Amino acid sequence: MKFRIESDSIGSRDVPKDAYYGVQSLRAKENFKITGLMLNEEFIKGLAETKKAAALVNGSIGLLDEKIEKALVKACDEIIDGKLHDQFIVDPIQGGAGTSSNMNINEVISNRAIEILGGEKGDYKIVHPNDHANMGQSTNDIIPTAGKLAILRLMDKASNQLNKLNEALVQKSKEFDDVIKMGRTQMQDAVPIRLGQEFNAYSSLVKRNISRINNVKEHLKVINMGGTAIGTGINADKRYFSKIVPKLSEVTKIDLVQAEDLVDATQNLDIFVEVSSVIKTCAVGLSKMSNDLRLMSSGPRTGFGEINLPPKQNGSSIMPGKVNPVIPEVMNQVAFNIIGNDVTITMAAEAGQLELNAFEPVIFYNLFQSIETLTSGVDTFTENCIKGITANEERCKGLVENSVGIITAICPSVGYKVASxxxxxxxxxxxxxxDIILREGILKESELGKILHPRTMTEPGI
Known part of the structure; x- marks a missing residue:
């Protein structure tokens, strides 16, 4: 391997000659061997979009030479299109408030721009990572902005999957609308309910979570670009300051808004706690739904056995024929992981001091993971579980008829004491x-039939 020599304030290092990253990215890779993973692709795209917008604005106001502007924009476009992602070598969890990620993008687009202009990588006299790629910017407005762009797009994917789940649940609620079964409270027989009503309730839960996600996305569109280091806008030209957010909106096709108080927007990361809370709330609801499905399908002969989950794989290496509810189980585990991530995000947001929070890297690492695993979990939950559920109608009906719980429906006709x-x-x-009511002549069979009609027992005023 051939090398080039690059220098920073720490000293000189050999950098692979063909690498688009530079010395600061290389040091970060060596210092932060934490997860062994690369930066999230949507985050890389967001970084490139912020740099593209900055280059366009700085070029338009005469602060960047036109050739450098165009070369930087071309480099950014390539990254936005998915190229050069292998050049982002820093670990997602890193010290320095994300400076390593910011310098990684600065070095990559600078070296690519140098190449476009006919120079050799590492010749920063042509295009400099700090002076040109980072002009008018700071890690402290670039990183949170790129993170918000990534989260917005990841949440769009999550919303799409949740909408598909909702459609599947609505379909099941219609399919199971006439299936009467026993409702339970505190794991004890309660009063009858239609299976379709239960699935309709699951649909309502999902729709509520979709609404929460859509609402929090509006808060994510408020960004601190132009605030630079601590929100005061130091080193940002006034013309750049007023144009950067509209230009980034144009580049991303997202209606972004510059924060009214950039100091606040740079200091505080409560928006990410809010987003994490919304994702956690959704995961908790889906986990509870998964618990219900596991219970209703339990047995199949010695449990509730009210529904059948689609068999997806063998459930045991020792018990022949055993099939486990693996899809609801994985949805449970997705939820557990998201809940743990939420604790990390909460603690990291709380740990900021004064004008900056240094812990955005771990916030983004966990938040990206939460949204992506929720999205993937909902996908398999919908396709490999919900859509294939069938009802054991006769089993459900038999449990109702043999349950003491139906006495509640009879109570208004015979009085509480007799019913008891x-x-x-x-x-x-x-x-x-x-059998007891008919044997003792408490009610006639025709009266009992009306009282115990499935609709009478599961809807008010019928």
Whole structure:
């Protein structure tokens, strides 16, 4: 391998001659061997978009030579299109508030611009990572802005999957609308409910979470570009300051807004706690839904056995024929991971001091992971579980008819005391409530039929 020599304030280093990254990225790679992963691709794209917008503005106001501007823009466009991503070598979790990520993008687009202009990589007299690629910017406005762009796009993907899940749940609610089953509270028989009503409730839960995601996305569109180091805008030309956010909106096709208080927007990362909370809330709801599905499908012969989950793989290496609810189980685990990530994000946001929070890297690492795993989890949950669920209608009906819980529906017609005595007898003897009522002549069969009609028991005022 051939090398070139690059220098920074720490000293000189050999950098691979063909590398688009430079000495600062190389040091970061060596210092931060934490996860072994690369930066999130949407984050890299967001970094390139912020740099493109900055180059366009600095060029338009005469601060960048036109040739340098065009070369930087071309380099950024290539990265936005997915090229050169292998040149982003710094670990997602890093010290320095994201400076290493910012310098990684600065070095890559500078060296690519140098190449475009006919020079050799590392000849920063042609295009300089700090003086040209980072002109009018700081890590402290670039990194949070790129992070917000990435989160917005990742959340769009999550919303799309949640919408598909909602459609599947609505379809199941219609399919199961006439399936009567026993409702349960505190794991005990309660009163009848239609299986379709349960799935409709799951749909309502998902729609509520989609709404939360859409609402928080508006807050993410407020950015601190132009604030530079601590929100005061030092080293940013006034013309750049007023034009950078509109230009970035144009580049990204996202309606971004410059924060009214850039000092606040640079100091505080509470927006990421809010986003994480929304993702966690969604995950908690989906995990509870998964718990329900595992219970309703349990058995299949010795449990509830009310629904069948689509069999996806063998459930045991020792028990032949056993099929486990693996898709709801993985959805549970996605939720557990997201909840843990939320704790990390909360602590990292709290740990900022004075004019800056140094812990954005770990916030983004965990938040990107939360959104992406939620998206993937919902995808498999919809396609490999929800769409294939079937109902054991006769089993559901039989459990209702043999449950003491239906006495609640009969109570208004016979009074609480009589109903209570019937329930006690049923529990003591094992007889059904229906048999006891008919045997003792408490109600006629025709009266009982009307009271115990599935719609009567599961809707008010019928």
């Amino acid at each position: 005595n019937v329930a006690k007898t049923a529990l003591k003897t094992g007889e059904s409530v229906i």
